[in-house]
Amino acid sequence: MKLNSPLFDRIRVKPADDRRHSRPTLQGCQWPGCAAEGTHKAPKGRHQEGQYWQYCLDHVREYNHSYNYFSGMTDDAVCAYQKDALTGHRPTWKMGAKGSRTPGPPPPGGAEGMRDPFGFTAEMGGAFHADRPVPDGRIVRTTERRALEVMGLEMSAGATEIKARYKELVKLHHPDANGGDRSSEDRLRSVIQAYNNLKQAGFC
Template sequence: MSASFQYKPRFKDMRIKPPRPEEEEAAADVLRLKPGEKQCQHPDCLKVATARAPRSREQLNESYEFCQAHAAQYNKSWNFYAGMSEGEIRSRYENEQMTGGRPTWEMKAGRMSREAAAFAAKFGTGNKTGAGRWSDPFAMFGQDHQGRAAEGPETAPIGRLERQALADLDLDPGVAREAIRARYYELLKRCHPDHNGGDRSAEDKLQRVIRAWKTLTKAKMA
């Protein structure tokens, strides 16, 4: 082949130069939150939240703020009937067949309505002695103070991520913030290889404990 047809590379130096400081700052600015933006609530994610997902079956009106990728991951593993027995699932299905899944209300006057005010003016709010006394043994007009006190305080509902994080820490919902912190440090010491003579058999548990701590910290529960 003649010299005129020999291949001559156009670029002789293909080394990649490191980015300039202003280029690094511009790249970091991509992950920086702008005014009005929220950070993704998934652990270890610094992206902007652009999608929502329901927290749990009991909190359908409250949502997590996720980026698009973590919202898709969360929705892929979503199971509305998780944790329900067959009887509860059947009852839920029958209720949806009757009401179409729409909320229903009891056919009675509200506590602040005119009917409730007229009833209280005529019979009192809890008279059990003297003139105008009355009793409600079957709690048809609402439970009395003793009935409410016997039930005890209800545990506030939490989202699915927080519930799973508490399970990874071997804790139940409703536990105090101090107990969460104490259990985290206990499991951190128990599962870390440096405290087990280099044994790495608990590394998977350690990763789940750290991820659970970050989830609870983001939810301001720890």
């Protein structure tokens, strides 16, 4: 084995003096009266995000035991902070509250000019109106809308149309009507579930 081989030199435990890196000097512990090295970082606190104290192990433990980010805040201020944290402390508005339009009567798309063809905002008490009519003036919620889509019906479908379509789909996908073939059983189950949802909602 060649002692001067670059491969052998790489696996040495103790590198040559010319390649030995000196250990970086550490800042001293910032705890008053402590002369140890500051090997650990500790956050300075609220309104000083990204700033840290440098403490030794013993003092960083002592600091962490007494650290309280919300120190000095009232209960209401803490609750407000926690609520803002849900949105990453970014401003939020109610749907349609930040919109603007020119003076005059609201356009046909809604109070602020927003089009809502599926009536999403109506489910949340919004002022916008759906472009499509709904049966008997009822609100077509997400569950009923999906049920109508499963059955291939429009949102304006009435009770008679829903029942007729249900019978048609059951006959089409039932194993007895397909010579015992069960390949469309999943489709049959989804149709039955959709019909039951519409029935519970009073659509048929």
